[in-house]
Amino acid sequence: MTSKTLMIQGTTSDAGKTILVAGLCRVLKNHGINVAPFKPQNMALNSAVTADGGEIGRAQAVQAQACGIEPTTDMNPVLLKPNTDVGAQVIIHGKALQDMDAKTFHNYKSIAMKAVLDSHQRLSDQYEVIMVEGAGSPAEINLRDRDIANMGFAEAVDCPVVLIADIDRGGVFAHLIGTLELLSESEQNRIKGFVINRFRGDITLLQSGLDWLEEKTGKPVLGVLPYLHGLHIEAEDAINNLSVCTENKEKTLKVIVPVLPRISNHTDFDPLRLHPQVDFEYVSHNSPIPPCDLIILPGSKSVRADLEFLQNNNWAENLQKHLRYGGKIIGICGGFQMLGNSIYDPSGIEGKAGFADGFGFFDMQTEIHRTKQLHNKTGRLFLNNTKVSGYEIHAGISKGPVLEHPAIITNNGSDGAVSSDNNIMGSYFHGLFNETEACNAILEWAGLREVESVDYLALQEREIERLAISIEEHLDVSRILKLI
CATH class of the missing domain: 3.40.50.880 (Class I glutamine amidotransferase (GATase) domain)
Structure with a gap:
């Protein structure tokens, strides 16, 4: 089976990569496409146990649920679980390897890349489409050498990239343009379009900015996702303080x-x-x-x-x-x-x-x-x-x-x-x-x-479907499908 790979990268952490990958996984599943999630390297203390007895980031387990499949260790071959401010437990293919500080792990990345590519190949042999989530930002200059989490992986497997930014944080155009400017020419060419996340208000007031962005970069805006109030998709790592007030x-x-x-x-x-x-x-x-x-x-x-x-x-x-x-x-x-x-x-x-x-x-x-x-x-x-x-x-x-x-x-x-x-x-x-x-x-x-x-498991499914419906409505899904 020949699979196609699409990677979602973000201008910052928490820009919406996890959410977009989960939603696109459900969209593709609903289109009858056999799809699997993939995150080359994850840093998180929220983890899950896979069907093959290993440990991966919790977000990839949620994305597997969106695909309608059981999670496996190949979906997150490198997991870092911080245990101090300067070190983390390194988990490869679901099993704890050892604790490493940042410098030691940086030197280990060339070995870790093999684990990443092996997992990607195994998934490619089983699924029609691989939806990949990047980590943090591809424009972290100090992490570019031997990168396995963002453009280093994208270049290695030669896949297209969609860049997402969170407008709710402010400075969305600076985030997108700045990220693009800090990439190499081949990496810039790899980015096939932008998604703007968590927009509130009248979309017509944003249109002039979208037109400028497309003219400035020569790349399309694939859509603007609205701020989905109360959306519940399990957090990758950071604590979400969302709570539900009760009148009783x-x-x-x-x-x-x-x-x-x-x-x-x-x-x-x-x-x-x-x-x-x-x-x-x-x-x-x-x-x-x-x-x-x-x-x-x-x-x-x-x-x-x-x-x-x-x-x-x-x-x-x-x-x-x-x-x-x-x-x-x-x-x-x-x-x-x-x-x-x-x-x-x-x-x-x-x-x-x-x-x-x-x-x-x-x-x-x-x-x-x-x-x-x-x-x-x-x-x-x-x-x-x-x-x-x-x-x-x-x-x-x-x-x-x-x-x-x-x-x-x-x-x-x-x-x-x-x-x-x-x-x-x-x-x-x-x-x-x-x-x-x-x-x-x-x-x-x-x-x-x-x-x-309260049926929490049913609530999870409803929220994934709600996200998928929003993506179908607000993104150019047909254009995204052509990328893969």
Whole structure:
């Protein structure tokens, strides 16, 4: 099978590359085209477990959903998970290789490019079209040498590029022209058109600018996507503070999550943020901890460092106070490990080798191992034997008496723990709230009465379709199809 490849690059991070690729994937699927997503190099702490047992960026899993296919490690062959301000865990073809600082990884890129091209070739053998997402901006001068994420890849596979810019940030024409000017002549020729994202207002007032851009560059504007209010497509990495206000204040459950320096897989909380009866809030380190019904300790890429961060910000005494006032606590993955007595990292997998005392709510010890646990799982929640599904991504192995009272019974064992007073639960399951009945059961356990059922999985599909409809309406899809 001969596939065609189209790459979406952006003038900045968060310009709309992830969204546009996801939407185009669904558009092509709706046109009967066998399409797959691809991102050569991703840097993100939101990740997913693939059907072939590896780890990729969460955004590529969402894009695979838009294509109607299962995600595989070939869709994101290089994943960087930052664990300090200067270093990251390098994951190649779904498996953790080692931690590298920026300079070491830069020197490694020529090897990483082979992994990228091998994955692209395997996808090309299986699918008619490959929709590629770039990373950041192609005009980062200091990253141009040995680039595998943007034009370096596009040049290697000889594919056309569409450049997207976010007008909501301001300076959209400067972004587009400036990016173009910083590219080489061959790279400039590779860009076949522009997309302007997140436009609000009267499109006729923008037309003179679009005409000038086309005349200035000789390249077409392929369309202007409107600002889609409330659009929910799972975030690639940055926390989206979107929340849904409810008019039924007397029925509202207050849920808070601390924003850890290395918070991971915060997409776990999207079903709660979007639930009409949940008042959800991310709490930053410099914000007071508000009264609430449920505190959730999230996953972390550097559990001991983030545990120390919470302890230094008085979360230990605040968690104790929260429990005294009848509140509930959930720990997910790294947050679950924090609830135990101790965390031991003898090999320095997540930072310096060492030992840390946990919050001590669970009689449990966790030891960090080099081999990650990567599994898609299903089971039954301790609450009414409700079905729950999710995925595990963690290096720690937990042991202790509390595990004799699991939160979830799986087909081949158990997961997590529940305190003897039933006020604290912990689990390694990411995606704990995705299943409607499981989410309902947990919200009821946390104190919400007469829970309104929200089908989050159906909501995801509706939002992808909504995005695809907008792309069909506002972009020159026929022209884009001709590019591939």
